[in-house]
Amino acid sequence: xxxxxxxxxxxxxxxxxxxxxxxxxxxxxxxxxxxxxxxxxxxxxxxxxxxxxxxxxxxxxxxxxxxxxxxxxxxxxxxxxxxxxxxxxxxxxxxxxxxxxxxxxxxxxxxxxxxxxxxxxxxxxxxxxxxxxxxxxxxxxxxxxxxxxxxxxxxxxxxxxxxxxxxxxxxxxxxxxxxxxxxxxxxxxxxxxxxxxxxxxxxxxxxxxxxxxxxxxxxxxxxxxxxxxxxxxxxxxxxxxxxxxxxxxxxxxxxxxxxxxxxxxxxxxxxxxxxxxxxxxxxxxxxxxxxxxxxxxxxxxxxxxxxxxxxxxxxxxxxxxx
Ligand code: ADP
Ligand code: MG
Numbered sequence: 093x094x095x096x097x098x099x100x101x102x103x104x105x106x107x108x109x110x111x112x113x114x115x116x117x118x119x120x121x122x123x124x125x126x127x128x129x130x131x132x133x134x135x136x137x138x139x140x141x142x143x144x145x146x147x148x149x150x151x152x153x154x155x156x157x158x159x160x161x162x163x164x165x166x167x168x169x170x171x172x173x174x175x176x177x178x179x180x181x182x183x184x185x186x187x188x189x190x191x192x193x194x195x196x197x198x199x200x201x202x203x204x205x206x207x208x209x210x211x212x213x214x215x216x217x218x219x220x221x222x223x224x225x226x227x228x229x230x231x232x233x234x235x236x237x238x239x240x241x242x243x244x245x246x247x248x249x250x251x252x253x254x255x256x257x258x259x260x261x262x263x264x265x266x267x268x269x270x271x272x273x274x275x276x277x278x279x280x281x282x283x284x285x286x287x288x289x290x291x292x293x294x295x296x297x298x299x300x301x302x303x304x305x306x307x308x309x310x311x312x313x314x315x316x317x318x319x320x321x322x323x324x325x326x327x328x329x330x331x332x333x334x335x336x337x338x339x340x341x342x343x344x345x346x347x348x349x350x351x352x353x354x355x356x357x358x359x360x361x362x363x364x365x366x367x368x369x370x371x372x373x374x375x376x377x378x379x380x381x382x383x384x385x386x387x388x389x390x391x392x393x394x395x396x397x398x399x400x401x402x403x404x405x406x407x408x409x410x411x412x413x414x
Contacts, residue, residue, distance in 0.1 A: 094186040096214050103195040104179065104209055113175060114210060123210035125176060131228040134172035138163050142219035152190045154281040155221075156197025162304065163225040164205060164285035165354040169302040171235045171294040172227030174207035174287060180224075182217035205287060235293060235300035235358060240318035244298055244359035244385040247368060249289055249377050252307060253343070254332025255280035256350030266342070268334065276334040283354035288375035293358060296367045300358035306349040308391060308405055311357055315391060323392040324383030326401055348393070349405040359385055 094102070105118050115124035127133060140159050142148045160177065167174055179198075202209060207225070258276035260266045268276065286302075293300065299318055303310045307329070315322055327340075329347040336343070360368050365381075372379040383394075393401045 094188065094191075099186050099191065100212075100214055103191045104199075104212070106199065106209065108208065111208065114208065117208065117210045118212075123176070123178070125210070125226065128228055130230065132231050132234070133175075134167055134170045134227040134229055134234065135224065136163060136166035136170075137222065137224045138166065139220065139222040148219065151281070152193030153197035156194040156199075157201050157282055158197075159221045159223055160198050160201045160207070160225075161283045161285050162354060163223045164201070164207065164287055165283065165302040165304070167225060167227035168286045168290035169235065169300050169356055170227070170229065171233060171290045171297075171300070172229040173291055174205045175226045175228050176208045176210045177202070177223050177225040179209060179212035180222040181212060181214050182220040183214070184216070184219055205285070229294070233294040235290065235297050236317075237299055237301055237314050238317035240299035240314050240320055240359040240385050241361065242320055242385055242387045244361055245365065245368075245381050246311070246322060246324060246383040246385060247297075247356075247358050247360065247379050248303075248307070248330060248382050249286050249356040249358075249372075249379050250284070250353075251330040251332040251335075251378075252303070252353050252355060253335040253346035253350040255283070255352035256346040257332065257335045257338070257342075259352070260346075266338070272334045272337070276332065279332060280352055283352070285354065286356045286375070286377055289356060289371060289377045289379075292371035292375045293356075293360075293368070296364050296371055297358040297360045300356055303353040303355050303357055304351065306351045306405075307353075307357065308348050308393075312391060314357070314359065315385075315389070318385070319389075321386045321389045321391065322383055323386060323394055325396070325398075326393050327396045328380065328382055330378070330380040330382075344401070344403065345405065348403070 254276040258280040261268045261273050299314050331343045331347050395401050
């Protein structure tokens with residue numbers, strides 16, 4: 093039987109070549125980070141709970157990837173560069189197959205982003221995974237939610253709605269071919285954190301956040317924090333590859349209020365359009381202009397003829413969504 097400390101050593105401690113970013117990693121009471129001179133630390137925590145954020149029998153490799161990806165996505169949304177993370181893990185049992193898969197998915201993505209696991213906590217209990225991530229960025233360059241300005245363009249990275257479509261298929265609300273479902277499910281299980289784009293948007297974008305609960309709700313946070321309003325052209329929203337083949341009503345619903353997209357929504361002044369496109373090209377990420385920040389409070393949804401669309405949609409909320 094695996095003890096708590098064997099488990100940590102076997103699955104989570106890695107042999108790194110000396111890394112000047114850290115004085116101490118896993119194994120003591122605290123890890124020690126050597127912050128780069130003149131940089132600010134960006135810190136974020138995300139918790140994933142079995143049965144709430146993922147199916148209890150979820151593939152452990154994909155789950156390891158997703159837990160870190162959603163945290164990296166928060167760094168991306170600030171324009172921060174990944175540095176390190178801690179992992180608090182509550183497990184019903186020390187199952188070697190599950191642990192091997194989970195740590196493989198987690199540490200592969202960590203390596204891809206040069207983001208090092210420097211500590212954590214392990215306990216027996218219901219499956220619950222909590223990561224705190226640390227990134228860094230130069231002072232005054234963070235892409236904050238309160239920085240949108242009237243007249244800014246609103247942009248979206250990548251595409252929206254395929255993760256929600258995959259969920260609808262699991263719930264048998266829509267029917268997809270096996271191939272379509274696989275493609276959509278990949279967006280749900282393996283989101284791509286837009287780290288390179290976030291860094292490239294420093295000094296170019298004004299406000300940004302990552303879309304986890306659905307575009308209208310998340311964009312609403314930017315509007316509220318920046319004390320502005322906005323109009324968006326609903327039919328210009330970039331629908332995911334699979335969602336694109338669905339009827340307009342589903343396309344609208346899932347792009348506007350899908351959730352689990354982990355794309356960046358950001359605002360930038362008109363004079364930065366070229367710079368935004370250059371940032372997208374440099375980071376190999378598509379971007380789409382979807383609307384405008386306005387002085388009038390509230391979010392207006394417009395169709396292709398600039399006519400208001402009346403839709404009753406809401407973003408996901410853990411305490412008010414049934
Ligand atoms: P403490 O007694 O301070 O809670 P632990 O005995 O729980 O410390 O952990 C021993 C070491 O292992 C610490 O450095 C801790 O950060 C690390 N650790 C514990 N669990 C994990 C985990 N799931 N992933 C990475 N490191 C871990
Ligand atoms: Mg502990």
